[in-house]
Amino acid sequence: xxxxxxxxxxxxxxxxxxxxxxxxxxxxxxxxxxxxxxxxxxxxxxxxxxxxxxxxxxxxxxxxxxxxxxxxxxxxxxxxxxxxxxxxxxxxxxxxxxxxxxxxxxxxxxxxxxxxxxxxxxxxxxxxxxxxxxxxxxxxxxxxxxxxxxxxxxxxxxxxxxxxxxxxxxxxxxxxxxxxxxxxxxxxxxxxxxxxxxxxxxxxxxx
Ligand code: NI
Numbered sequence: 001x002x003x004x005x006x007x008x009x010x011x012x013x014x015x016x017x018x019x020x021x022x023x024x025x026x027x028x029x030x031x032x033x034x035x036x037x038x039x040x041x042x043x044x045x046x047x048x049x050x051x052x053x054x055x056x057x058x059x060x061x062x063x064x065x066x067x068x069x070x071x072x073x074x075x076x077x078x079x080x081x082x083x084x085x086x087x088x089x090x091x092x093x094x095x096x097x098x099x100x101x102x103x104x105x106x107x108x109x110x111x112x113x114x115x116x117x118x119x120x121x122x123x124x125x126x127x128x129x130x131x132x133x134x135x136x137x138x139x140x141x142x143x144x145x146x147x148x149x150x151x152x153x154x155x156x157x158x159x160x161x162x163x164x165x166x167x168x169x170x171x172x173x174x175x176x177x178x179x180x181x182x183x184x185x186x187x188x189x190x191x192x193x194x195x196x197x198x199x200x201x202x203x204x205x206x207x
Contacts, residue, residue: 046183047149047150047151047175047183048063048149048150048175048177048181048182048183049063049149049181050062050063050064050149050181051063051142051145051146051149052138052142053110053136053137053138053142053143053146054119054136054137054138055119055134055135055136056119056120056122056123056126056134056135056136057119057123058119058120061136063181064181066106066108066134066136067106067108067177067179067180067181068106068179069104069105069106069179069204070104070105070106070176070177070178070179070184070200070203070204071105071106071107071108071176071177071178071179071181072091072094072105072106072107072108072174072175072176072177072196072200073108073110073150073174073175073177074087074088074091074107074108074109074110074173074174074175075110075111075112075147075150075152075154075170075171075173076088076109076110076111076112076170077111077112077113077116077117077168077170078111078113078116078117078121078122078125079113079116079167079168080167080168080170081167083170083172083189084109085129086189087172087174087188087189088109088126088129088130088133089129090174090189090191090192090193090196091107091129091130091133091174091193091196092129092130092133092193093193093194093196093197094193094194094196094197094200095107095130095132095197096130096193097193097194097197098197098200098201098204101200101201101204102132104204105200105204106132106134107130107132107133107134108133108134108136109122109125109126109133109134109135109136110136110137110143110146110147111135111136111137111138111143112143112147112152112154112168112170113154113156113168114137114138114139114140114142114143115140117135117137118137119135119137122135122136122137123135147171150175151171152170152171152173153169153170153171154168154169154170154171155168155169155170156168157169172188172189173186173187173188174186174187174188174189174191174196176199176200176203178203184199184203185199187199
């Protein structure tokens with residue numbers, strides 16, 4: 001257990017270093033390839049919907065239980081070498097910039113790699129960025145249902161030579177949802193932490 005946590009911590013340090021490098025240089029040739037969503041457009045009222053998943057404590061949770069206030073939803077996986085850590089760093093920065101108002105916002109990280117992302121691993125991973133980020137995983141069927149609902153895509157890229165290791169190409173969107181779970185807009189790692197914070201601030205202000 002102790003060793004697992006130390007390994008996770010070391011992994012996290014490597015991830016943050018990797019993310020910093022990614023921000024400085026952009027995606028390298030080995031980066032997980034971001035996939036474009038089918039149609040994510042501002043005001044698309046069809047996006048989102050109910051889901052049932054498992055949180056980082058191993059508890060079964062529904063969308064209605066998790067979404068309580070302006071919500072950020074991001075689909076990714078803990079082994080992601082670049083876009084996920086970069087995006088989660090921006091989410092963490094936006095929460096910091098919001099100060100006390102961040103308590104009214106719910107950031108959610110949903111795994112598209114349920115095979116490797118156990119609740120325990122997800123919890124350790126999201127906490128590296130900000131302990132307020134809820135990590136959710138589920139069965140492959142549950143993950144397919146929630147990604148379909150959000151128009152998100154993912155595809156595991158396995159190659160014979162890689163010894164069982166694989167990357168998962170996935171959509172890069174940060175979905176901004178209102179307190180009722182309705183889609184407001186999509187952002188991504190090209191936005192700054194301040195831009196994300198500002199979007200959330202406006203939503204909090206409207207309440
Ligand atoms: Ni990723």
